[in-house]
Amino acid sequence: MSDYILEMKNITKTFPGVKALDNVNFKVKRGEIHCLVGENGSGKSTLMKVLSGVYPYGEYSGDIVFNGNIQRFSHISDSEKVGIVTIYQELALIPELTVYENIFLGHEIKKGKFIDWEETIVRAKEMLKKVKLNINPSIKIKDLGVGMQQLVEIAKALSKNVKLLILDEPTAALNEDDSENLLKLIKELKAQGVTCILISHKLKEVLEVADSITVLRDGKTICSLDREKDKITEGIIIKHMVGREIDDIYPKRNIKNFGDKVLEVKNLSAYDPNLNRQILKDVSFNVRKGEIVGIAGLMGSGRTELALSIFGNSKGYKVKGDIFVNGEKKRFLKPKDAIKAGVAYVTEDRKGNGLILIDDIKSNITLANLKSLCEKGFINQNEEIKVANEYKASLKIKAPSVEQKVGNLSGGNQQKVSLGKWLFARPYVLILDEPTRGIDVGAKYEIYTLMNELVKQGMSIVMISSELPEVLGMSDRVYVMSDGKIVGELPIEEATQEKIMELATN
Structure with a gap:
């Protein structure tokens, strides 16, 4: 049997006006973790959609060889039958169904014509044990955090006798602890004989788990790197991805003479009637002209709720407190009020709320x-x-x-x-909520460069980010949030990851 479980040969895929894949060759060894990297638009997801049957045979040219056999998938179910399962960044779970119903959805365990629910629950417990998720399989998906939902997706893949598991940006929406746990699980699956293809923009994660790395750029295979044979560093990967060296991903700014306060928030509190709890507690902060202010904190600390409360309160929170723009007191009942006053908000959920x-x-x-x-x-x-x-x-x-x-x-x-x-x-003030989540290092650099240009022109930026290197690399000051409160303010000269985490976890 070949050392390669998968070979994709001369794959070309064209959309109207765009050649998304141009004669791509991609090989994955049996039992390895193979990372697929590249800038957004490089063709990574398109290649995986060809492999999984989303784009069926006949809509692309080239060959897919899996376990030594040429495959011609017409549908996702065809690829799953041979053991290829994909977990996408947007999880394919049904919130109102239980964990066990989701795990076996589409390949139900039957006794005669009817679903054998007792056996389904037993088997679901076995799958959850494999992913080290100790929960009641009768709980509904909507009652689980994102990290646990990700593990349920992997349990669902294992229930299909997966041989090749494709994970597309699996840690994009996870906090650091959940991300670390997921990477450990991927290594354990490798030890159990499951081959993995991991697509990720987080190069530190790639370096941590990858046995091999393939780089795509502009729909073409640029190179494949083998950990045992090649020198692999973050800098080398970036150079192959973007076609040039980026010495410092966070471009420097030397301007420290900021202007007057453009946005000032005083004693802002917010109550969420849907959750029946206080989500902001007496928050005060400011941002000056030409300044980038970072807001850090763990997931659930209230960062996004703060942004939404400032930007017209679209969620219907009960808000108290004062907002000043250029020294003038404002009251934003709707987002259009904030826009009119010169405050803009780039949401973290670009697909759901940011764009049509x-x-x-x-x-x-x-x-x-x-x-x-x-x-x-x-x-x-x-x-x-x-x-x-x-x-x-x-x-x-x-x-x-x-x-x-x-x-x-x-x-x-x-x-x-x-x-x-x-x-x-x-706007005078631009609030950026997770501005680089799920995008590649080249696009990140372009957005950071743009941010620097905007503040140079006099705009003020509030940046909410879960990535501490990003907060430290781009901010002039950092506010740290925990449990709906601002628990610390640090000038960038004094800010470190350790200090931020100490404040965020108190």
Whole structure:
């Protein structure tokens, strides 16, 4: 039997106006953890969709050889029958169903014509034990945290007798502890004989678990690296990914003479009637002209709730406290009030709340400030196209044209469209919630460079981030949140990961 469980030979896949994969070759050894890396839009997810049957045979050219046999998958179920299972970044679980129902959904255990629920629960417990998840399989998915849901997805894959497990950005939405536990589990699955393909933008994770690494760029195979034969460092991977060296991913700024306070929040408290609990407790902070203020804290500390409470309270919290913009007291009852006052918010959930995926780039970019393009009640479409093309060029959005549907863009390019939408609103204060989540190192660098340019021009930025190196690399000051409160303020010269975590966990 071949040492390679998978060989993808000369895979080419074309979409209208775009060659997503150009003669890609990809080989995975049996029993290894093989990491697939590349910038957003490099073709990683497209290649895996070809492999899993999302794009069926006939919609691409080239061969898939799995366990020595040429495969021609017409549907996802065809790839799963031979033992190829994919877990996507957006989990495919049904919140209202139980854990055991989700694990065996689509391949139910039957006794005659009926589902054998007793055996289903027994088998579900076995699968949960394999992923070291000690929970009652009768609990509903909606009552589990994201980290546990991720483990349920892996248990679901194991229940299908998986031979090749594909994990697409599995730690993107996880905190550090859950991410670490998941990486340990991937190593344990390898020891049990499961081959894994891991797609990740977090290069430290790649270096921790990878036996081999394949780099894609612009739909082409750039190189494959073997841990036993090749020197592999973060710098080497980045160079192959972006086609150039990036010495410091966090571009430096030397400006320290900030202006007056542009945004000031005093004694802000918020109560969530849906959760029946206090989510913000007497929060006060400020940001000055030309400053990047980082807000750090663990998941659930209240960072996003703070942003939403400032930006028009779209969730219907009961909010008390004062907000000042350029020294003037404001009351934002709706997001449009905040926009009018010069405050913009780039949500962490770009697909769910930030963009209209079925619309094109042009319509998304101009959405927040459409009135400025209207003449006598009608949109000046020529001016709209001109504006969209300007932002497409300045933000380096990779797309054939501004008529491209946003849902067809990579994550990094979607994030750039989301930024473009709010930059066109011309705010004084830009609140960025997890601005680089799920995007590659090259796109991160471009967004960081843009942030520096914006504050140089006089904009003020509030950056919420779970990545402490990002907070330390980009902020001028750092506020730390815990349990709905601000528990510390650190000038960047005094801030360290240890100090931030000490405050965040108290």
